[in-house]
Amino acid sequence: MSDTKFTVPVAQESLHLELSERSPVPSLREKILAIRNSLRPGQQQMADWQSGPLAISAVPGAGKSTGMAAAAAIAIARQYERSSSRRQLVVVTFTRSAAANIKAKIRKFLRDDLSLPQTGFFVYTLHGLALNIASRHSDLSGLQLENVTLITPTQSHRFIRTAVEQWIANNPEIYLRLLEGHQFDGEETERLRRQSVLRTEVLPELANTVIHEAKSSGISPEKLREWSKQTTDEYAILSVAAGLYEQYQNLMRSRDFIDYDDMILAALRVLENDSARRIEQNQIFAVFEDEAQDSSPLQTQLLEILASDVDSSLLTPNSPLPTPHSPLNLVRVGDPNQAINSTFTPADPIYFRQFCEECDRIERLATMDQAGRSTRIIIEAANFALKWINNQSLAKTNNGQQTPDNRQVPFRLQTIRPVETGDPQKNANPAPIGRGLELYTPRDIHHTVELLSQRVIELFGEDPTQNSAAILVRENRQGRWLAEALTPVCKEHNITLYDVGERDRRSHVPQEILALLQFCDRPHSPDYLKAALEALVQRQLIPTQDLNALASLPEEFLYPGPLAAPQPETVQKAARLCRNLLRARLELPLYQLISFLALTLNYDQAELATADKLAERVNHQIAGNSSMGGMLSALSEIVSSERFEPVETEDSEERYTRRGQLTIITMHKAKGLDWDYVFLPFLHENLIPGRFWVPPQSQFLGDFTLSEVARAQIRAALHGESTIPDVTQAWEQAKHLKISEEYRLLYVAMTRAKRLVWMSAPQKGPFTWSKPDNLQEQAPCPVFPALKRQFPECVMNLGVMTKQV
Numbered sequence: 001m002s003d004t005k006f007t008v009p010v011a012q013e014s015l016h017l018e019l020s021e022r023s024p025v026p027s028l029r030e031k032i033l034a035i036r037n038s039l040r041p042g043q044q045q046m047a048d049w050q051s052g053p054l055a056i057s058a059v060p061g062a063g064k065s066t067g068m069a070a071a072a073a074i075a076i077a078r079q080y081e082r083s084s085s086r087r088q089l090v091v092v093t094f095t096r097s098a099a100a101n102i103k104a105k106i107r108k109f110l111r112d113d114l115s116l117p118q119t120g121f122f123v124y125t126l127h128g129l130a131l132n133i134a135s136r137h138s139d140l141s142g143l144q145l146e147n148v149t150l151i152t153p154t155q156s157h158r159f160i161r162t163a164v165e166q167w168i169a170n171n172p173e174i175y176l177r178l179l180e181g182h183q184f185d186g187e188e189t190e191r192l193r194r195q196s197v198l199r200t201e202v203l204p205e206l207a208n209t210v211i212h213e214a215k216s217s218g219i220s221p222e223k224l225r226e227w228s229k230q231t232t233d234e235y236a237i238l239s240v241a242a243g244l245y246e247q248y249q250n251l252m253r254s255r256d257f258i259d260y261d262d263m264i265l266a267a268l269r270v271l272e273n274d275s276a277r278r279i280e281q282n283q284i285f286a287v288f289e290d291e292a293q294d295s296s297p298l299q300t301q302l303l304e305i306l307a308s309d310v311d312s313s314l315l316t317p318n319s320p321l322p323t324p325h326s327p328l329n330l331v332r333v334g335d336p337n338q339a340i341n342s343t344f345t346p347a348d349p350i351y352f353r354q355f356c357e358e359c360d361r362i363e364r365l366a367t368m369d370q371a372g373r374s375t376r377i378i379i380e381a382a383n384f385a386l387k388w389i390n391n392q393s394l395a396k397t398n399n400g401q402q403t404p405d406n407r408q409v410p411f412r413l414q415t416i417r418p419v420e421t422g423d424p425q426k427n428a429n430p431a432p433i434g435r436g437l438e439l440y441t442p443r444d445i446h447h448t449v450e451l452l453s454q455r456v457i458e459l460f461g462e463d464p465t466q467n468s469a470a471i472l473v474r475e476n477r478q479g480r481w482l483a484e485a486l487t488p489v490c491k492e493h494n495i496t497l498y499d500v501g502e503r504d505r506r507s508h509v510p511q512e513i514l515a516l517l518q519f520c521d522r523p524h525s526p527d528y529l530k531a532a533l534e535a536l537v538q539r540q541l542i543p544t545q546d547l548n549a550l551a552s553l554p555e556e557f558l559y560p561g562p563l564a565a566p567q568p569e570t571v572q573k574a575a576r577l578c579r580n581l582l583r584a585r586l587e588l589p590l591y592q593l594i595s596f597l598a599l600t601l602n603y604d605q606a607e608l609a610t611a612d613k614l615a616e617r618v619n620h621q622i623a624g625n626s627s628m629g630g631m632l633s634a635l636s637e638i639v640s641s642e643r644f645e646p647v648e649t650e651d652s653e654e655r656y657t658r659r660g661q662l663t664i665i666t667m668h669k670a671k672g673l674d675w676d677y678v679f680l681p682f683l684h685e686n687l688i689p690g691r692f693w694v695p696p697q698s699q700f701l702g703d704f705t706l707s708e709v710a711r712a713q714i715r716a717a718l719h720g721e722s723t724i725p726d727v728t729q730a731w732e733q734a735k736h737l738k739i740s741e742e743y744r745l746l747y748v749a750m751t752r753a754k755r756l757v758w759m760s761a762p763q764k765g766p767f768t769w770s771k772p773d774n775l776q777e778q779a780p781c782p783v784f785p786a787l788k789r790q791f792p793e794c795v796m797n798l799g800v801m802t803k804q805v
Helices: 012-022 026-037 041-047 064-082 096-113 126-136 158-170 172-180 188-215 221-228 237-255 260-271 274-282 297-306 349-361 376-397 445-460 476-492 508-521 526-538 547-552 554-558 569-587 590-600 605-621 628-641 652-656 686-690 696-701 706-718 727-750 783-790
Strands: 054-058 088-093 121-125 284-289 330-334 365-368 437-440 468-473 496-499 661-666 675-680 753-760 764-766 775-777
Touching (some): 026 064, 026 096, 041 054, 041 064, 041 365, 054 064, 054 349, 064 088, 064 096, 064 330, 088 096, 096 121, 121 126, 126 260, 126 297, 158 172, 158 628, 172 237, 188 237, 188 696, 188 706, 221 237, 221 706, 237 706, 260 274, 260 297, 274 284, 274 297, 297 330, 297 349, 330 349, 349 365, 376 753, 376 783, 437 445, 437 783, 445 468, 445 476, 445 753, 445 764, 468 476, 476 496, 476 661, 508 526, 508 590, 508 605, 526 554, 526 569, 547 554, 554 569, 590 605, 590 628, 605 628, 675 727, 686 727, 706 727
Parallel strands (some): 054 330, 054 365, 088 121, 284 330, 437 753, 468 661, 468 675, 496 661, 675 753
Antiparallel strands (some): 764 775
């Protein structure tokens, strides 16, 4: 909707009059007005919020975080004036780093601009907020933190595997039906193969997908069974999923384990109690949510309860918003066009879109559509890509009949506009470098590296400390290949190359600790000795040498006899370090071993904090049965079947966007960041938008995967569709979800660039990046040729490459 339709903002003159008449401290009111006037129109609408629900739909680079921080500081200042109560503003966002960033900005506004104490607010991640509520009312939440263990399971986790085995034992007839698939001749070898595929791949994947989808949406196994009765598929997929979900929940409860969804559910159990709900609500005067497009239904429900003074027990995920005069004090800021997590989390942009539509209906929607981050040609390219993709999607799904409320399209139709003259942002909409948008069609991926290297050298040539650049890849394997190819070039030209995928490996601390502990437990095992030596070499604690020769005779290496040949100095150093590890195993108590090994590995601050977190988790898990075997078992499971989150001690945004550095990072991880120059090197159709395919080993079940069908059926029910789609329809909907998200990911990638976005679609590329040398003809991402047609002046002539800087 247009700014003129927005009813909350007060004209500056009337606001000034109101401040002058009512304010006991006029200087504070003037400071509030000064902050408000320094913001863009969309940000001002957020700052003008007084009460009620408000949706802010923002474009990339519009200054969401800055606007929210300013609006939060103003709301806190007004609360100071209005009331002597100690009610707080709660700000929630998606990640810990984002929470730290917005907290710092709010404090700066309060301290520097308003001269107020830096209090009156809390900043949480959604899960942190839920855990805080649940732990304060442990009798109601059922969450005794000292007795439970938090896990982030993958489909290979033992709870998932055990749930599968228990379900098979309890449902032999349904399992036999799955085993038969579409057709089966009874041959024993094929039977054994299908059993392995079902037990280790198909059913664990189904369980993992459905548990996340259903649990994060407040759906019980019983509800899934009820929905299953509305479907007609031959396998009763939702019923199978319900059984797996039920077994998993029973296992988690019996072992005192929780996952992240349990935090939200525990907080909601607390808020079902009238007294506890009033206590929590009375501490809060409003809730501001950033990155609202990434919320799930349960998370939204939690925030609506906290932001409301009505009978919140009646609120459900599908409750309509109250009237304009409702006591629901909730401000949600997001960009549905940057929703890029919905294929691996229950988040779906449809929920924030619905919130925007409800707010629009009651004239409580504002659009932050001015962005100063990028140069104009990048903005034009991003706007064109958005509209072109939406039109292609409408042509396929709606016979070309464009309807304003069509939720089948990947994007909400909102155009990025450059900022106006006199914008407060320094260097807003900067001048382009070269053409601003450069479109390349190299011969193959090797030619791509040549062209990219040449452009990087040109851009970093004059003064590297003034520039920031990033190569955004779709998957980590591309990043590893590029890092290896670019390392010699960057060394030659003194350009710092930072490979985020290599430096930020999620599991390297548990993996290295496990390798050393396994060696300490069985030092005479050649395999364990070699793995420990590899970890020590990786950490540069011992020189690189022939590890196979050392590991082949462990006793001779560790304790050479008097008749053994003298060991070289490099071998002696390795042996001394290994003997020290074995001595520590004998002398230290078990609970101190992980911390000792972390110090031995010369970990930095963040890695030491992660090792302490790991030690606490393992020691808690084996309490009451403390043994080396138990410790190794717990560690092995974490390494093989969990996403163990490291402790961040450094601002990741600063680490990834340093000047004078070429960063290699995935498109997903780049969200929220920006660089002067962004390179998008491998824009092929097989990755963006990609294609759904059924693994050959599970094709006996049909031309679909059970997990994706179940996901689409659950989402259809949650979105209030009249019927649950059959298998064919659900598979098509899953494809559409995947394609939409991949296109949004490309849009996010393009809008990270300030002065230059460099895009290429090589004519030849690998079928899979696990085998990058196996090149074949590859079709470009469909939007790439459309960009070339729309911006012919940006198509680079590879035969006459000229310096563009």
